[in-house]
Amino acid sequence: MSQSKLPPITVSGNFDKMGESLKLLREYAVQAAEQAGLPKLRADGLHLAVDEYATNIILYGYRDAGLVGDISASVTLNDEIMILSLVDSAAPFDPTKATDPMDDLEKQLEDRPIGGLGIMLARQNTDEWRYERIGNRNCNHFVIKRK
Secondary structure (H helix, E strand, O other): OEEOOOOOEEEEOOHHHHHHHHHHHHHHHHHHHHHHOOOHHHHHHHHHHHHHHHHHHHHHHHHOOOOOOEEEEEEEEOOOEEEEEEEEOOOOOOHHHOOOHHHHOOOOHHHOOOOOHHHHHHHHOOOEEEEEEEOOEEEEEEEEEOO
16 A cells, blocks of 8 residues: 555544534545546545544544544555545544444334434445554544546
8 A cells, every 4th residue: 555645634623613624524535536536426425425424523423522632534545446544532433333224214213213324324435444443543444446
């Protein structure tokens, strides 16, 4: 794996800066997709995955938990795949083990559990989602095939 020409970025995980942080992460995902040569549909999917999951980090990982932290993003490329990584210092949470809300979509809204749709959208718009906990950091790696 090699680093991309796109340098890593770090944005605020504070709720009051959420709009600004999400905008910067969206722009980063767009630039990464362009550098990787992804078709528009794949680039849009990556953008949605990053936006949905970064929102979850800010809302649930930081704000609702009463924590303060940042989100770092980086890109790694090779000939076959692009990996966009989001790293945060919120409480440990492995989204790859979260239940799939698809089974509940037929139920009435008031009968469905809250949450899970953002994770579902991120899963559906990436080829693979890898999670690891390194020290006190959640590392989420969104893998997109380049071909």
